[in-house]
Amino acid sequence: MKITNPVLPGFNADPSFIRVGDTYYIANSTFEWFPGVRLHESKDLVHWNLLPSPLSTTTLLDMKGNPSSGGIWAPDLSYADGKFWLIYTDVKITEGAFKDMTNYLTTATDIRGPWSDPIKVNGVGFDASLFHDDDGRKYLVQQTWDHREYHHPFDGITLTEFDTSTMKLKPETARTIYDGTEVKLVEGPHLYKINGSYYLFAAQGGTVWTHEEVVSRSKTLDAHSFETEPDGPFITNFDTPDSYIQKQGHGALASTPGGEWYYASLMGRPLNHKNESSHDPLGWCTLGRETSIQKVEWDDEGWPRVVGGHGGQVEVDAPKDAIETDAPLDHSxxxxxxxxxxxxxxxxxxxxxxxxxxxxxxxxxxxxxxxxxxxxxxxxxxxxxxxxxxxxxxxxxxxxxxxxxxxxxxxxxxxxxxxxxxxxxxxxxxxxxxxxxxxxxxxxxxxxxxxxxxxxxxxxxxxxxxxxxxxxxxxxxxxxxxxxxxxxxxxxxxxxxxxxxxxxxxxxxxxxxxxxxxxxxxxxxxxxxxxxxxxxxxxxx
Incomplete structure (x- = not known):
């Protein structure tokens, strides 16, 4: 089987990608649209079925009066301790110096719900994700917003320990673990522990044509301890303007039961008017930001690399242990x-x-x-x-x-x-x-x-x-x-x-x-x- 990108066509941005047993799940942003957070499942990464949205009540999500493109930004889905954990952000201000927002946590033992009443986590920054370390400790990893006009508004990636006994953060543990590169706009962090090292995947460059994903790693979770992958970025299309796929970057990593690796990313497919150059403007993505999946291999130095180069591929080999999933041929x-x-x-x-x-x-x-x-x-x-x-x-x-x-x-x-x-x-x-x-x-x-x-x-x-x-x-x-x-x-x-x-x-x-x-x-x-x-x-x- 072949994965054909996009795997989730139409507005399905900021994928959070996990596997539980033999089943893969993707959670996507929904912004001002209700219900909040879009969920899909698959057993082969090729065919995907839509699931009930978790944020289906005003107890979990009330966006009345939210600005357009406010609301749910970059949810994070994870699985640990026998249940699903969902971190989500409700953004109330999108324009100007401030990004007033609240990050919440809800959990469920079944992906189809019911989901627990929300726990308010913090408002430090958007794109928050929850990392479950192998020693049982948990951490919130997030973009950090700085309103001060004399600073860059994207103030690195902050890590804060989460206390499961109180279900609250420990703000005294907060530290910046990664500043990003000179590309700036570092956001969308997801943290993994692989072969004894911590790997941080983060987006940069803004979710436009210059979008990209960078990977950094560290042996510890100390402040400023992460080094950036050489010969990067990990994935981008800023230098592949003729590709069918554009804007790849923000996403998440998952492994198969057989040990293969895949990365789900947002992407766009620009169209051009007949009287326009195909390069300037690069085009118009009427279907919004969609979801692609690329295969990942690890080099001799232990860094992840996208198969086919950092621009990705339209057709990607499906996992060798894929279980064919029954899903509609299109969305009619x-x-x-x-x-x-x-x-x-x-x-x-x-x-x-x-x-x-x-x-x-x-x-x-x-x-x-x-x-x-x-x-x-x-x-x-x-x-x-x-x-x-x-x-x-x-x-x-x-x-x-x-x-x-x-x-x-x-x-x-x-x-x-x-x-x-x-x-x-x-x-x-x-x-x-x-x-x-x-x-x-x-x-x-x-x-x-x-x-x-x-x-x-x-x-x-x-x-x-x-x-x-x-x-x-x-x-x-x-x-x-x-x-x-x-x-x-x-x-x-x-x-x-x-x-x-x-x-x-x-x-x-x-x-x-x-x-x-x-x-x-x-x-x-x-x-x-x-x-x-x-x-x-x-x-x-």
Whole structure:
């Protein structure tokens, strides 16, 4: 078997990668999307199945009002003492000198939960991970944030002992074990003990084209005792601009039962417009930061090296002892809303789906109209990741607005400042109409205006479809579900990419989503009813 990268397509960033027995697990960042932390499992590293998210209650995670790309940064999953340990960070400030955040710990004996009530750990820095030493002691390893404008904000990697008798850190033990290199921005640390030495894997260079992972090692956990791997970095694509894979760096290491080694990393796949150079700009990663897996071998000096060179490979040999895992061939799905629970692919913004958001079951989803998609509070939006460069997403909606302040339909969304949608609304001259609009860095544009499409009297449902074709995407509508009409507007998917958002905003860590939304900023909570949702992948070619 071959591992084909990315193994987790679409927004699946900052992988924490472990093996327990014959099963591998990956935990990924979710930022402002709820539920928090995305989990997958596999027995062959090739085929992966989505598991329930651990942070599924507001007891464990409450992100109401969090800025876009705040929330869950770089969770760390580990296994020791017969249970899973999950360290996660809730970031409340993303812009400016400060990164106000809280690191929490929760545990579970079963990866599917239930997970224990959270323990507040600290707020020293993000990307915290828990290291279980072979003498039974435990340590929190984390990026360290420095708000002082005359210092670099990334102040090395701090190690602090964790007391399992009190379930608290011992701050008097805190020390900087690694400063990183001149590349700066050292973050995402994971610590391992291999053959009697401590190995620290850490990301540098920022999660952009210059991203990289460096490895350092030490015989002790003393302050400033770690030396950097020579002839590094361990993995990067900053000098492989023509590679299909870019941005590799932040990730984690795991071994197989047979003693082989693999490294899971975040990655990106940039697309270019036809009139652009393939090198400048390097491109637009509309699927966000995804997860790759590379094979690792150890050199004669005991340093880890990526097989095929530090740029990695698209196809990687699977483990010799892999147990073939049954998983869907792609991420296409159809939802009739007839189940008792929303399936694991659905996400909401910042808070869980509740009766204030709407209801589902008996073959329909009802969304209560609330704040606009530009809000970070009380948004009725149910969405899933883009996970292929080419796909169609379709729905059927019933909505009876009586003011232009009420809208409901199908949206493509990056964050509160970058999104578009096709929707039903009210026009003073035409009554019920269909409009297409876009929010581009908070510049809102209605494309149809006076030419908004009038909905015929007596029409109960309207069908909406979006067609995403790499960097172009469009919207269509139908009044019977059979005859479709294209809206003569082609939108640029680059606007829904990290790389585009980065030009104006520091929170650029997620990826594009598609989903169902209802807005009533008039405050009358006018509901919209959706009959189904269909997402059909058409591949990446």
């Amino acid at each position: 799905r159809h939802d009739e809303f007839d189940q008792e629970k929303l399936d694991y692919d659905w996400n909401t913004l910042r808070v869980p789906f509740t009766s204030e958001t709407g209801s589902y079951g008996d073959g329909q989803l009802k969304l209560v109209g609330r704040n606009s998609l530009a809000s970070t509070f009380d948004v009725s939006f149910l969405a899933q990741r883009w996970q292929a460069f080419n796909f169609d997403a379709t729905t059927k909606v019933k909505f009876d607005p009586f003011t232009y302040q009420q809208m409901a339909g199908l949206a493509n969304f990056y964050n509160d400042k970058h999104w578009s949608w096709i929707f039903i609304t009210w026009d003073e001259k035409k009554g019920h109409v269909i409009e297409v609009a876009q929010n581009d860095n908070n510049n809102y544009t209605s494309f149809l205006k006076d030419d908004a499409i009038q909905i015929p009297d007596g029409t109960e449902y309207v069908w909406f479809r979006t067609k995403v074709r790499k960097l172009d995407y469009t919207y269509e509508y139908s009044f019977d579900g059979e005859t479709w009409h294209a809206v003569p507007v082609t939108l640029d998917a680059a606007i829904l990419s990290d790389d585009y958002v980065l030009q104006n905003y520091g929170g650029f860590f997620t990826g594009a989503f598609v989903g169902l939304a209802a807005v009533d900023y008039a405050g009358y909570e006018q509901p919209a009813t959706f009959d189904f949702f269909d997402y059909k992948e058409l591949g990446d070619k």
